[in-house]
Amino acid sequence: MALRPQLRLLGDELLARIVSEARDLLCRLGTQVQNPRVLKLLADHGAKVDFEKNQVLYTPALLDRALASVPHSFKLFDVLGNETHDFSGHKVHFTPGSAALHVLDYQTQQIRKPDTADYVRYTQLLSGLSHIASQSTAFIPADVADRFSDSYRLFLSLLYGEKPVVTGTFTIESFRVMRDMQLAVRGGEKELREKPLTVFSCCPTSPLKWSEITSQNVIDCGAAGIPVEFISMPLSGFMAPVTLVGTLVQHTAETLSGIVISQVNRPGAPVLYGGSPAAFDMRYETTPMGAVETQMVDCAYNEIGKHFGLPTQAYISLSDAKLLDAQAGLETAMGATLAALSGINSISGPGMLDFESCQSLEKLVLDNEICGMTLRLVQGIEPREDFPALPIFEELLRDGHLLISPHTRRHLKKEHYFPGRVIDRANLSRWREEGSLTLGQRAHQEVERLIGAYVPSRLAGERKKELCRLMEAEARRWGMEKLPVRPVTA
Amino acid sequence: MEILKQIAQCLEAGDDAGVPPLVRQALKQGTVPKTILDEGLIAGMNTVGEKFRVHEIFLPDVLLAAKAMYAGMDVLKPLLISSGVSSRGRVVIGSVQGDLHDIGKNLVGIMLKGAGYEVIDLGNDVAATTFVAAAKSHDARVIGMSALLTTTMPVMKEVVDLLKKENLNGRIKTIIGGAPVSQNYADEIGVDAYGYDCAQAVAGVKKLAAAVR
Numbered sequence: 001m002a003l004r005p006q007l008r009l010l011g012d013e014l015l016a017r018i019v020s021e022a023r024d025l026l027c028r029l030g031t032q033v034q035n036p037r038v039l040k041l042l043a044d045h046g047a048k049v050d051f052e053k054n055q056v057l058y059t060p061a062l063l064d065r066a067l068a069s070v071p072h073s074f075k076l077f078d079v080l081g082n083e084t085h086d087f088s089g090h091k092v093h094f095t096p097g098s099a100a101l102h103v104l105d106y107q108t109q110q111i112r113k114p115d116t117a118d119y120v121r122y123t124q125l126l127s128g129l130s131h132i133a134s135q136s137t138a139f140i141p142a143d144v145a146d147r148f149s150d151s152y153r154l155f156l157s158l159l160y161g162e163k164p165v166v167t168g169t170f171t172i173e174s175f176r177v178m179r180d181m182q183l184a185v186r187g188g189e190k191e192l193r194e195k196p197l198t199v200f201s202c203c204p205t206s207p208l209k210w211s212e213i214t215s216q217n218v219i220d221c222g223a224a225g226i227p228v229e230f231i232s233m234p235l236s237g238f239m240a241p242v243t244l245v246g247t248l249v250q251h252t253a254e255t256l257s258g259i260v261i262s263q264v265n266r267p268g269a270p271v272l273y274g275g276s277p278a279a280f281d282m283r284y285e286t287t288p289m290g291a292v293e294t295q296m297v298d299c300a301y302n303e304i305g306k307h308f309g310l311p312t313q314a315y316i317s318l319s320d321a322k323l324l325d326a327q328a329g330l331e332t333a334m335g336a337t338l339a340a341l342s343g344i345n346s347i348s349g350p351g352m353l354d355f356e357s358c359q360s361l362e363k364l365v366l367d368n369e370i371c372g373m374t375l376r377l378v379q380g381i382e383p384r385e386d387f388p389a390l391p392i393f394e395e396l397l398r399d400g401h402l403l404i405s406p407h408t409r410r411h412l413k414k415e416h417y418f419p420g421r422v423i424d425r426a427n428l429s430r431w432r433e434e435g436s437l438t439l440g441q442r443a444h445q446e447v448e449r450l451i452g453a454y455v456p457s458r459l460a461g462e463r464k465k466e467l468c469r470l471m472e473a474e475a476r477r478w479g480m481e482k483l484p485v486r487p488v489t490a
Numbered sequence: 491m492e493i494l495k496q497i498a499q500c501l502e503a504g505d506d507a508g509v510p511p512l513v514r515q516a517l518k519q520g521t522v523p524k525t526i527l528d529e530g531l532i533a534g535m536n537t538v539g540e541k542f543r544v545h546e547i548f549l550p551d552v553l554l555a556a557k558a559m560y561a562g563m564d565v566l567k568p569l570l571i572s573s574g575v576s577s578r579g580r581v582v583i584g585s586v587q588g589d590l591h592d593i594g595k596n597l598v599g600i601m602l603k604g605a606g607y608e609v610i611d612l613g614n615d616v617a618a619t620t621f622v623a624a625a626k627s628h629d630a631r632v633i634g635m636s637a638l639l640t641t642t643m644p645v646m647k648e649v650v651d652l653l654k655k656e657n658l659n660g661r662i663k664t665i666i667g668g669a670p671v672s673q674n675y676a677d678e679i680g681v682d683a684y685g686y687d688c689a690q691a692v693a694g695v696k697k698l699a700a701a702v703r
Contacts, residue, residue, distance in 0.1 A: 400596065404553045412550065421545070429672065429686030 002382030004090055007341035009300045015307055018245060022252035023063055025208070030057040031257045032209040035216055038261055045264040056257075063256060066263035072309045074227055074270035076134065076164040077195035079185050079459045084133055084164055087272065087311035090343030092378060094336070094371040095166045096126065096364060097318045097352030098136035098201070104323065104353060104360040106444050111322065111358050113142035116484040119153065121451055123160035125361050128450035131371035132350055132364070134199075136166040139359045146170075147478040151177045154198070155471040156486075158185055159464055162457050166229070166348065168201035172213050175220045177474045182226070184466040185459065193225030199272060199313075199346070203231040204254040206239040215261055222266035229272035229313045229346065230258040235287055236297070238280040244297055251277050251301045259310075272346055273305030274313030276356070287355055290320045290331025298335075299342040311345040315356065317367065318349030324363050324440050328353060332363075333370045340374040347371075362443035365450070369419045376417040384411050422446050493519060497530030497562065502538055504554025506561040513565045523569040531562045532578075532606055539605075542689060556604025563606070578605070579699040582625045583634040584612035586645035591638035594668060598634060598691045605692050607699070618648035625662045631702040632695050635681075637668040646671070647679040663698035667691050 010018070030047075032054050033039050039056065043049040045065075048057040073088030085093050103114040119141045126135050137153035144152045150170040157165045158181055169175050178198075186192040202218045204210050221228045232254035234240030240247045255273055262269045277297045278287035288294060298314035305312040317336035321327035332349065339347045350367035351359045385407060386392075392407055402408050422442045424431060431437075437445070457464075475483055493516045500508040509531075516526050538555040541547045581602055585592045592614045599609045610628050612620060616635075625633050633653075637643050646666050653659040665683040666676055667690075676684035682698055685691030 401593075403597075404550050404557065409550055409554075412548070418545075418548075427686055429684075430690075433686070 002380035004343075005341055005378060005380050006090070006343065007299060007338060008303060009296060009342075010303050014245070015304060018248050018252055019304060019307065021249045022256060023058075023060065025249065025253045026058040026063065026257060027060060028057070029208065030055055031204070031254070032056070033215055033261070034210065035212040038210070038215040038219060041219070041264055042261070047260075058257065058260060062260055062264075066256075066260040067308055069263045069267035070259055070308075070310060071268060071270050073311055074196065076199070076227075077197060078162045078164055079158060079197065079457060080162060081186075081195055085346075087345045090378070091345060092340045092343065092347055092375070093133040093345065094131060094317065094347050094350055094367075095134040096132060096136045096138045097315065097349045097356055097359065098138055098166055099168070100139040100352060100354075100357050100359040102354070102358040103139055104358055104363070106360075106362055106440075106447070109323065111354065114139045114359075115143040116141050116156070116486060119156050120160055120487050121447075122359070122361060122364075123157055124451045124454035125364060125447055126163065127161055127454055127457075129364060129368040131368050131375060133163065134166055134346075135161045135163045136348065137168070138351060141484075143484045144475065145478050145480055148174065148177075148474050148480075150174045151181070151474055152471065152483075154178050154181055155467055158182075158197075158459070159467055159486075160457055162459070164196075165198045166201065166346070167198050168203075169213070169217055172216045172220075175217060177470055179220070179224050179226065180470050181467055182224075184463055184470060187463075189224070196225065196227050196270065199227045199229050201231050201274075202228045202258065203233060203276075204258060206232065206234045206254065207250060208254060208257070210257070210261065218258060218261050219265040222262055222269035225269075227270040227272065228258075228262065229274035230255045231313075231315075232258075232275045232277065234277045235280040236278070236293065237282065240277070244293060244300070247277055247297050248300055248304065251275055251297070252304055255301070255305075271310065272313040273301070273308065273310040274346070274348075275301055276315035276348075277301070286320070288320050289315060289318050289349070289352075289355060290327070290335065292334070295335050295338050298344070299338050302339075302342045302344045306343065312343075313346035313348060314339060314344045315348045316344065317347050317370065318352035318356065319363075320353070320355050322354055322358070324353075324360055324366065324443065328363060329366065329370075329439075332367055333374075336367075336370045336374045337377065340378045343378075361447045362440055365420075365422050365443045365446045366439065369423050372417055372419060384415065420446060491516075491521065491529070493521065494526065494530040494533070497526065498534030498537065501531060501534035501555050501558045501562065502541075504551060504558055506554070506558040509558045509562040510565050513562045517565075517569070523566050523573060526562075527566055527570065527606070531559050531566075535559055535605055539689060539692070552604065553600055556600055559604050559606065578607050579632070579702070580608040580610060580628050580630040581632045581634055581695055581699070582610045582612060582621060582628060582630045583636070584616035584621060585614035585636045585638075586642050586649075587615055587617045588642040588645065589637050589639055590614050591668075592636070594638070594688070595634075595636035597688045598636070598667065598685070601688045601692045602634075602695060605696065607695065618645055618652050621649050622652045622656065622658070622662075626658070630662065631699045632663045632665060634691065634695065635664065635666045637666070637671060640670045643670060643675070646681060650680045661702060663702055665691060665694045665698060 076085035234250040279291040279293040319328040319331035351364035664681040683694035
């Protein structure tokens with residue numbers, strides 16, 4: 001067995017102190033929860049609740065019970081019911097950054113609002129990116145009304161793609177149709193519970209607050225058997241202490257409070273111990289996702305999540321650059337590498353630019369290679385048929401090379417990751433002969449090639465029809481009689 | 491013809507044990523050796539070359555196919571000679587004088603043999619006069635020269651000049667390769683072709699050998 005290369009940032013003593021301080025915060029300051037139903041639920045299970053002020057004080061026993069009932073792993077399944085994700089141990093899976101407002105248009109190199117055609121191209125492209133295991137509802141088509149743009153993204157993803165989907169709602173009302181779409185794909189409640197198809201992001205509001213929508217989402221998902229990922233977003237120095245340890249204490253408290261809400265509602269409901277904390281850049285008033293401190297906090301809270309025995313998630317392999325430039329590559333690659341070495345189970349970010357607000361198809365293609373290289377890295381180094389070493393060296397000296405040695409042929413493709421054409425490995429003359437293409441140009445060629453090679457989802461026709469019926473009814477509910485035109489290849 | 495297709499496919503799969511029986515079977519069926527060579531073995535190698543170019547297969551697959559090609563050629567060669575069909579041509583290769591690097595040159599040699607050429611490999615540290623003498627004595631159509639050091643590159647020009655001096659530059663073509671050389675350098679010193687990698691070197695030799703025919 002290979003050694004699993006692993007990064008650790010917190011010593012045991014520091015980790016334990018962060019956890020105990022976070023628990024203390026929850027018991028002495030508590031959190032706000034702006035949702036009467038959730039307040040009642042928490043009160044019923046022993047929390048001290050001030051219904052006037054929407055304030056909840058947790059107890060050590062409540063925290064312990066929640067941590068005892070929360071599952072240590074769970075799986076995801078694609079639209080066809082095949083297992084794609086095992087969120088356990090140090091297994092890592094990549095998913096595109098989600099919910100961007102914009103896309104980077106390759107032709108104009110402008111950042112603009114996306115539409116349905118952009119979203120369909122995205123799902124088609126993602127079908128061909130083998131190192132990104134799930135879809136996310138990556139950006140928000142602007143050609144439908146805001147009131148149902150959340151369910152519309154999920155609809156398009158389930159109609160065109162087969163991979164499971166990381167998503168979330170923007171309102172309480174949207175949950176119903178987004179659940180119903182999943183029931184349509186799976187065929188029933190029991191089937192969906194047995195084979196989860198999506199993960200819903202549920203975000204506390206820093207500092208130490210749960211909004212009505214997100215806390216409701218947590219309990220709605222629990223009732224339907226849909227896994228959630230908690231996305232606590234402390235901003236160091238602004239909405240959280242400036243220190244990394246202080247930020248971690250806050251992240252731990254906010255995420256633990258989410259686990260309590262989830263587990264008092266449904267003991268055993270699957271969750272990812274996730275987040276999207278960020279450093280706060282006091283010069284630009286921005287939240288750099290590519291900052292090394294952001295990435296350090298991500299990797300460190302992953303250690304805390306693992307200390308609780310939970311599968312983890314983070315927004316970490318993404319960039320704040322506005323174009324697919326060197327900054328985009330370096331921030332994404334550094335984040336992905338650290339995340340994978342840390343064993344973050346669901347790594348969110350590929351494709352994303354501009355502080356989680358702009359998706360780029362060309363960047364997705366590059367990031368898919370970053371994911372591929374990173375996945376190779378964490379496989380580590382293991383002896384295959386290397387010992388004793390004498391025979392292979394005798395063969396090398398006898399034959400003068402090992403190019404066609406059976407040993408080479410047996411291990412070449414297992415031992416070495418061969419990236420696609422977006423990564424330039426040609427010699428100078430060949431690179432010139434093939435057009436002296438920039439990374440952006442090569443990535444764009446890959447985008448077009450992969451979209452051209454897209455094969456429609458194998459989801460049964462009647463289930464696709466039911467998805468369309470659900471979406472059309474939802475659109476009508478919000479005053480849109482006809483959905484935007486879609487390519488017929490679904 | 492079905493059997494020629496089978497030979498090509500067997501070669502593409504790198505099956506050096508499978509090709510000779512198929513070649514013998516084709517002969518038994520009355521196919522002439524030249525047709526087996528062109529439409530079986532070389533056709534297979536052409537497919538392999540194209541798949542390699544687009545990264546569908548990798549170098550080991552090409553070399554295994556080349557090995558299968560040799561195996562087929564072992565059966566055909568005596569018949570081709572006796573029926574008066576010449577080989578695709580002979581190529582003299584070597585690393586130029588002063589240069590002891592020969593990995594790239596060796597790979598080119600393997601690939602050239604795979605493409606059906608007879609290769610006379612002079613090794614490394616080869617003087618200009620040796621290249622020309624060998625090309626003359628073996629009746630080679632092409633001289634392939636490799637260099638890894640900028641200091642040894644001038645030997646390539648010496649070969650070109652020597653061929654000119656002996657009025658052989660129309661009959662014996664030259665091709666160069668190696669890290670420090672380029673198409674520009676090839677143009678500057680007057681060699682006939684440049685290959686930036688092994689596949690390009692084989693393509694270059696093909697063109698040159700055809701031009702000499």
